[in-house]
Amino acid sequence: MGYVWRPRPNNPARWEMKDRERHWTGRREQPDYNRQWAEEWNAADPGAGDYPFSLPEFYAVAKAVTDRRNIYFFYDVHSANVGREFMIRGLSNAPYQAMHHEDNDWHVRLAAAWSVISPGDFTLDDYYTPDGTGATIGGLPPDWAYLHQGIFGFGGELGGSGIDYDGNGEVLPDELERWHQEEMGGRYAQPWQPYEHPVLGSIEIGGPHVSSQGQFPPAIGSLMSDRTDKSFEFLMYVAGLAPEVSLVEVTSEPASQGTHRVLATVRNDGWISTYVTRRALEIGGATTQAGPGAALNIRRREFPVVVEIQIEGGELVSGASSQEIGHLLGKLAHIRQWADGGEEVPSKTVEWRVRPTGPGPVTVRVRASAHKAGSDQETLTLRAQR
C-alpha cells in the first residue's frame, strides 16, 4: 500500500519498491512493519512510518524485549514466498567484517546449521543480496537486535507454496503451477481472458487473485508441515546454544582458627558466552571510559555472572556474600580465543571463609546466576573441626 513498483535499474526483469506514492491526497503512508525498528531507521525508506516504533505493536515488542534481560536471541518469521527458504542475518548495511569476528563466527555456524537442517538453504544479509542492487534497508529487526540490544537476531523467510516434485530442495514455478492445478484445482488464479478496457482497449485479465495479494497462499499442506518442522528444529538448536551458568563444584577445606575455606567453581556450559555478543560489551564498554558517559551511565546490554552465598549456622569471615565475577566464555568464544592465543578461561573460582557460630553443622548454599545464562546452585554441609 502506497508503494510504487518499478523495474530495477540493473535488472529490469525484477521489480522493486522504489518510491513511495506521493501522498498528494494528504494521506499519510502506512508503515511497513519491517522498517519500524530503530537501527539505521531511515525516514526516506518506503514504509518507514512516522518514526521508529511509531506502531503500537512494535513499541510493545521493543519494550517487552528490553524489559526481559534474559532474552539472547530474537527471531521473526517472514514469508517471502520464494522457491526455497532462507534466513536473514545482520548486518543489513555493512559487510560481514564490520561485525566483531567472534559474533560473525556465530552467524556463520548458525547459517551452517540451518543449511544442514534445511538442506541447501542459505543465510544472507541485505548487504550481500544476490542482486547486488546497492540498495539498503533500514529498520530491520535482526539489525536492531544486534546493534542496539547486543543480542543475536535472525529473520526467517518462509518459502512459498507448492510441492518439490523433483526433490531438489526448491519449488520452481512449473512445480508451483503443477501443484496449483493438481492439488488446488487452480483456485488461486484465473486463466487470462480477453476484455475490452474503456481506456486501454483490448486487454486480457487473469492471473493470481488480487485478494491473495497477487500471491498464492504462503505455504500450506505438506510443504508447510515440512518447513514448520525445520523451523522448529532450527529454533530448538538455537535454544540449545544459550549460555548456561553451571556450578562445577563447591568444596570446602578447614582453615585457621576454626574457619572453613569455601571454594565455588563456576563455568559456562553453553555455546554462547555470558555476554552473548561482543557488540553487547562494546555498547556497555562506554561506561568504563572517561567522560560524561562514565557517570551518567549507559543502559547495560550485558549482565555479568553473580555468585552468592547463604550460610546457616555460620558467618562470613571474608569474601562478599554476593560477588560479580564478570563473564564466562562459551564454547564458541573459547575456541576462537584459544586459537588466537587468548588467556581468558571458561571457568572462574570464588572463595569465602566461613566461621561456625554454634556447635551444629554449617550449611552453605551457593548460587551462580546471570540474566542471560540462567542459574545453578549447590548446597554443602561443612563438618565441624575437632
Place this chain on the structure above:
Amino acid sequence: MIRQLMRDPLLRISFLVACLIAMVSLSAIAPAASGQGALDAIAENLIDIDYDFGRWPYPLYAEVTARLQELAAEHPNIATLHSIGKTAAGRDLWLMEVTNTETGPGDNKPGLWIDGNLHAHESNGRVRAMYMIERLLATYGRDEVVTRILDSRVFYIVPMFDADGGERSLTRHPAWPGHQPSQHLGSDLNGDGFVTSMRVKDPEGMWYASPKDDRLMLRLRARDEGRWNYVPTVYDETKFFRSSGPQVVGATTVGPQARWMPTGEDPPQIDYLAPPENRYSIYTEGSSPLHRRDDFNLTVDGFERNVGFDPPPSDFNRDWSAEWRPDEPGGGAFPFSLPETRAAAKFIAAHQNIFFQYNMHADQTARNYTARPGMHHPYDWMDPEDNEFYNRIGAVWSALGGGNIIENNYYSQEIAAGAYTDIQHGCEVDWAYIGRGIHSLMPEGMAVGKDYDGDRYVTMLEILRWNDEEKNGQFWIPWEASEDPTLGQVEIGGLRGMPPALDERMRVEGDLHYKFLVYLADLSPMLSVADLQTEPVGDDEYRVVATLQNTGYLATYVSRKALEIRRDVPILAELQLEGAEVVGSRSLLNAGHILGRHSYIWRWGAGADESTKVVEWRIRRTGDGPISVTVAAKAPQAGRDSRSITLGARPDDD
C-alpha cells in the same frame, strides 16, 4: 549598550556582519499582506507586557496547569489547551495551541512547535514558554504584527515537557519552602538544611580555588599529550569561555564537562595558579569518597527519571531517533521509549503543518546561544540551501541578542579546543530536521547574574557579585571548615540552589526568544491563489488558469532535507465548479512546490524562476445558468487560499 559592544574589536566585526546579513535577510521577508517590515516586528514594535521575572522558585505543575486552563477560558478564540498524552507519572502533557480559530483551524496554518523544560532542572524553559503564551494572547488584537501572525500561523507550545522531572527538580530545590535536602548522593553534614559541596586539599585533585574569589573553584583539565595543563573552563572568572553548563559545585545542580572556547586572544597563562599544594578534590556534601567529582556527576534531578524499562533512565534529549545510539549516555532502551517524547513525536507527525521546531533548554550560558541541526556533521553536510537558511536566521539571532551564537555540536568550541567528543546523539533538534525535514533550533538559556560591565557576558565573578549584592549571598556560600566521618577535615560550601535564571537576565531572555519566535513564524511558506482567469476554447468549453504563489520566505517544501527523505507535502489545487464539469483531468491536482523568497533568491543566482506556478483545467458548461469557478489551494505547511470567478449564463441564441 551598542557602544559597549563596539569596544571589542572582534565583537564589533561580528556584530556588524551579523547586522548586515540580518538586514538583507529581513528586507527579503517583509510580509506583503501587512506592509509591516519584519525588522520592526522583531526589533522595536512588538507590544510588551508586564511579567514577573523575579519569581523564584518557578511555578509548579498545578499552578502552570491552572494558568493554562485560565488562559484558554479567557481567550477561547485564540487559545486551545490540549493534553497530548500522559507523563510517566500520569500527569497531563499540556500543549497550548495559539491561533485565531476564526480565520481557520490551526491545522490549516503553518505551525511552530515550541517546548520548554525538556530537561527537568532546566525549568526556566517553562517560564519562557509561559511568557510566550501570555504575551501572544495579551497583545493579540492590539499588536498589528502579532495579530497578523496569529491570523495566519499557529503556535503549538508545550511549557513543561518533562513535567514529572520538573516538579521533582523544583520541589527538591533548597529554595522551595519545606524542601528536604536531597539524599541522593550526599547528606546534610553540617546541618544547615542544604546538601552542598565539600572540598579537600589533594595534590592529585582536579580543582583549584580562583585567586580572585576563594569561593569559586576552577577545574584542571588533561591535555592529549598526557601532561597536565590548566585550561580555563566554564568555571573560570575570565572571559575566555562561552559558558555551557553548570553551576560550579552544587548538590542539586551540575552540567556537562567544562569547556573552553578561545576567542582569538591567547589564553591566560595560569599554570602558577594551581601547583599541587593548591589543588583540591571536590565531593558532594556528606557523600562517599567514591563520589569524587572528577567529571560529570549524577546529581541532576532531571536525569533521575526512571521510566521502568531499565536503569539508568533516559535523557529526554537523547531519546529521539535521529542518529540515536545505544552507547549514548542517557540514550535509554530504544528511541521514543519515554511516553513524553513518544507523545510529542506522535503529535508532530500527525500535524503536517508544523514547519519549525524550537526546544528551549537552559544550559546556564554566559550569553545566549542556540544549537542547530546536524549535531555531528560539518555544515557542508547539509544542503546548501538549508545551510543558508540557518546562516540567515543565525544572523538575526545574533543581531537580536547582540552577538549571540548559533552553532552545532560539531563546530562547538570543543572542536576549537581539540577536545571534540562525539556525544549528544538522539537529540530533538536533529530528529526534527533529519527525521521530519522541518527546521529546528535548540536554544540554551542564560545563567543568572548581572552584566555589570556591559560586555554581554555574565562571568562567574559577576554571578558571585549579583549573589552577594542582590540576593544576600543566599545562593553561593563561603567554604567553612567541617569534619567528615570518612575524609576528616573538609570545607563545606559552594553553590546552594542557584536558580537557572532570574530578574533582568530572565526578562532579556524571555523578550529575546519571543521576538525571535515571532520572526521565525513570519518565515513560513504562505500559499495564495494570486490570479484566476478563464477563456473560451470552444462551444461551451473554457480554459481555467490559476496562478499559485508562495508569498512566504521558505519554500513550500520547507527544507531540502524534506525532499530528500520524501517528507514534503506538495500543494494541492482543487477546482470546485457549479454549472460546469471538468474535462480530461481530475479536479484535484498535485501542483508540486513553489519556492519561497529564501530559495528563490538562492536559485535566482543560478537563473531559476519558480516563484509562481500555473495550474490549468478545461471545463464544459453543463447547463444554461452562470458558472461558478473556485480554485482552492492548500499545502499543510503553507496554509490555504482560494479565489472564485463567475462566468455568465449561456447567451440566448436568439
